[in-house]
Amino acid sequence: MEILRVHFILQRLIQLIPVVFGISIVSFLIIHLIPGDPASIMLGSRATPENVQQLTAQMGLDKPLYDQYLIFLQNLVQGDLGKSILLKQSVNTLISERLGTTFFLVMYASVLSLLVSIPIALWSAMKKDSLLDNGFRTLSIFGLAMPSFWIGILLMLLFSIKIKLFPVSGYGKNFIGHLYYLFLPALTITCSLAPVLVRPLRSKIINVFSSEYIEAARARGLKEHQIILNHVLRNAISGTVTILGVNIGWLLGGSIVIETIFSVPGLGQLLINSILSRDYPIIQGLVLVFAILVIVVNLLTDLCYAWLDPRVDLE
Amino acid sequence: MQPILEVDSLKVVLQTKQRTIHAVNNVTFHVRTGETVGLVGESGSGKSITCRSILQLLPTPQGKVVGGGIRFAGKDLLSYSKKQMQELRGREIGMVLQDPMSSLDPVYRVGEQLVETLRTHTKISKKDAWQKAVELLRLVGIPSPEKRVHDYPHQMSGGMRQRVMIALAICCDPKLLLADEPTTALDVTVQDQVLSLMKEIQQRLGMAILIVTHNLGVVAEMCDRVVVLYAGKVMETAATSDLFQTPRHAYTLGLIHSVPRIESEEKLEGIPGTLPDMSHAIKCCPFRERCSFATSECSFDEHTQLKEVAPGHWSACFHHERVCTQA
Ligand SMILES: Nc1ncnc2c1ncn2[C@@H]1O[C@H](COP(=O)(O)OP(=O)(O)OP(=O)(O)O)[C@@H](O)[C@H]1O
Ligand code: SF4
Ligand SMILES: [Mg+2]
Numbered sequence: 001m002e003i004l005r006v007h008f009i010l011q012r013l014i015q016l017i018p019v020v021f022g023i024s025i026v027s028f029l030i031i032h033l034i035p036g037d038p039a040s041i042m043l044g045s046r047a048t049p050e051n052v053q054q055l056t057a058q059m060g061l062d063k064p065l066y067d068q069y070l071i072f073l074q075n076l077v078q079g080d081l082g083k084s085i086l087l088k089q090s091v092n093t094l095i096s097e098r099l100g101t102t103f104f105l106v107m108y109a110s111v112l113s114l115l116v117s118i119p120i121a122l123w124s125a126m127k128k129d130s131l132l133d134n135g136f137r138t139l140s141i142f143g144l145a146m147p148s149f150w151i152g153i154l155l156m157l158l159f160s161i162k163i164k165l166f167p168v169s170g171y172g173k174n175f176i177g178h179l180y181y182l183f184l185p186a187l188t189i190t191c192s193l194a195p196v197l198v199r200p201l202r203s204k205i206i207n208v209f210s211s212e213y214i215e216a217a218r219a220r221g222l223k224e225h226q227i228i229l230n231h232v233l234r235n236a237i238s239g240t241v242t243i244l245g246v247n248i249g250w251l252l253g254g255s256i257v258i259e260t261i262f263s264v265p266g267l268g269q270l271l272i273n274s275i276l277s278r279d280y281p282i283i284q285g286l287v288l289v290f291a292i293l294v295i296v297v298n299l300l301t302d303l304c305y306a307w308l309d310p311r312v313d314l315e
Numbered sequence: 316m317q318p319i320l321e322v323d324s325l326k327v328v329l330q331t332k333q334r335t336i337h338a339v340n341n342v343t344f345h346v347r348t349g350e351t352v353g354l355v356g357e358s359g360s361g362k363s364i365t366c367r368s369i370l371q372l373l374p375t376p377q378g379k380v381v382g383g384g385i386r387f388a389g390k391d392l393l394s395y396s397k398k399q400m401q402e403l404r405g406r407e408i409g410m411v412l413q414d415p416m417s418s419l420d421p422v423y424r425v426g427e428q429l430v431e432t433l434r435t436h437t438k439i440s441k442k443d444a445w446q447k448a449v450e451l452l453r454l455v456g457i458p459s460p461e462k463r464v465h466d467y468p469h470q471m472s473g474g475m476r477q478r479v480m481i482a483l484a485i486c487c488d489p490k491l492l493l494a495d496e497p498t499t500a501l502d503v504t505v506q507d508q509v510l511s512l513m514k515e516i517q518q519r520l521g522m523a524i525l526i527v528t529h530n531l532g533v534v535a536e537m538c539d540r541v542v543v544l545y546a547g548k549v550m551e552t553a554a555t556s557d558l559f560q561t562p563r564h565a566y567t568l569g570l571i572h573s574v575p576r577i578e579s580e581e582k583l584e585g586i587p588g589t590l591p592d593m594s595h596a597i598k599c600c601p602f603r604e605r606c607s608f609a610t611s612e613c614s615f616d617e618h619t620q621l622k623e624v625a626p627g628h629w630s631a632c633f634h635h636e637r638v639c640t641q642a
Pocket of ligand 2: 564565566600601602603604606607608609610613619631632633634635
């Protein structure tokens with residue numbers, strides 16, 4: 001089993017190579033797809049011809065395209081994403097400084113979403129078609145329909161400006177601080193993510209409840225809470241993990257908006273600022289990092305699914 | 316000997332949105348300690364519902380016991396609280412379900428499920444429980460149990476899974492085992508193995524068995540006594556040999572005739588017709604419309620009550636004597 005798992009991971013990592021290669025081309029081309037001279041666009045209207053020339057030389061923009069790509073790729077293989085034009089810092093540092101923050105936010109939001117979704121789904125399933133079930137259904141539709149930036153602003157107005165329970169912005173200094181500062185951003189993401197998780201989980205729970213092994217578990221004399229926690233939820237949850245994994249790209253996208261609203265110093269904020277200041281090396285680096293993140297999370301999701309459901313054959 | 320299980324005039328209804336089904340209608344029977352009783356009848360006759368109502372595992376929210384009593388070891392089970400019932404299940408009364416392929420939780424190792432059951436009912440350390448799990452698998456005849464205890468259900472064959480189900484049902488030495496068609500889903504060769512396993516364990520533990528089946532072959536092999544059920548009513552109950560040799564109910568006679576005989580070329584008769592509508596409580600012989608013996612008396616409740624027509628032989632058939640001479 002372990003050998004199988006290692007084999008599976010290796011296989012998936014090998015499959016990653018062409019994908020990463022493709023992404024590198026896309027991210028490389030970002031600079032060249034904008035009409036006009038990249039260097040002068042990056043520097044903006046106040047740049048002198050000398051500045052432009054200097055940047056062109058520095059970035060090797062005067063070389064033929066395939067040469068440029070090879071250099072880009074070479075740097076990439078060495079783990080070098082280049083240098084920011086405006087911030088005069090290496091893109092590697094800029095991204096790695098903020099990666100943790102975004103990762104924390106995404107994880108926080110996922111866990112919070114699960115913590116919210118599981119009881120709601122369970123409750124709705126056990127009281128199927130009741131007032132409560134329908135109430136939650138309406139609430140989900142509402143959460144899905146409202147744009148997350150609007151929900152974010154609303155939560156901010158309510159919890160940090162009206163009742164001053166949570167900070168308006170920032171990240172905090174330690175783990176507890178992160179939990180406190182990122183609560184509203186994570187809650188905002190939860191408002192849109194939980195509805196996506198609740199409905200399928202609810203129907204899966206209903207399904208599992210009527211399955212024969214739950215009846216057999218009752219016949220064995222297990223306590224009702226044992227049955228619900230160890231058997232019903234345990235069997236129903238694996239699908240939710242997959243849905244979370246599938247939504248990871250969307251989650252990252254969502255976190256960009258949320259980070260901007262709550263001024264969280266994460267990748268999203270970096271991306272928005274770089275786009276506004278046309279700092280292309282950072283944008284390129286972020287495109288790559290985001291893409292790889294999505295792929296890695298999907299791999300983790302598959303592993304998690306296989307771990308949760310022993311019947312899944314990793315071949 | 317004192318009966319371990321007494322079911323007395325049990326009435327169960329199933330209330331669906333569209334209609335009410337009187338699935339069990341005045342069923343009375345008992346099972347003595349160490350005895351094997353068969354509950355037979357065609358599909359839909361209320362065998363499973365009877366069986367489940369003993370453990371109060373009726374389909375929710377439809378199923379409800381609306382009358383009669385169930386006594387186990389002298390105690391009235393219908394007055395038990397939810398908690399008392401939960402403690403009784405798996406400990407005093409074990410149950411084996413029909414389909415071993417779907418009766419084990421797919422995400423836990425069979426050992427984990429045994430340990431879970433053992434530790435729910437007895438104070439036993441994890442380590443000892445695992446030891447006991449291996450012993451139980453050995454008892455139900457699973458080869459190299461030390462290894463198989465770590466298997467997931469999907470890594471086992473249907474026959475092995477049913478053995479595991481039996482191990483789960485008997486792990487706390489119950490006084491009564493309910494087996495709802497324990498072999499129907501299995502291959503013929505495996506069926507025999509599972510049945511003899513049940514007999515063997517019964518002798519070892521001295522428990523009583525109530526086995527639900529529609530297979531008279533299983534009855535002949537396993538049971539001391541038989542309860543024949545039809546449309547939620549008891550038609551006949553007698554010692555197995557008695558019942559096969561001198562059936563005293565037209566429905567039983569029909570059942571026996573519908574069993575294919577391997578040695579004869581005779582074609583399978585079957586009983587023509589289907590179960591009557593059970594959306595109201597039937598107050599006559601429910602078999603009337605399909606019965607070749609039927610006369611006008613059969614439409615009266617008082618003529619078709621279960622009565623002792625020979626020592627230890629109960630029948631609800633008005634024409635039991637005629638049937639007896641025909642057999
Ligand atoms: N969950 C349920 N909801 C509604 N009606 C049910 C349900 N389960 C059983 N019934 C009905 O109750 C009656 C008795 O069913 P039961 O399952 O006891 O039959 P059975 O004798 O076990 O038949 P089989 O040999 O098919 O298992 C049938 O008419 C059936 O349609
Ligand atoms: S009571 Fe009448 S109808 Fe019913 S089985 Fe006997 S003979 Fe047939
Ligand atoms: Mg049945």
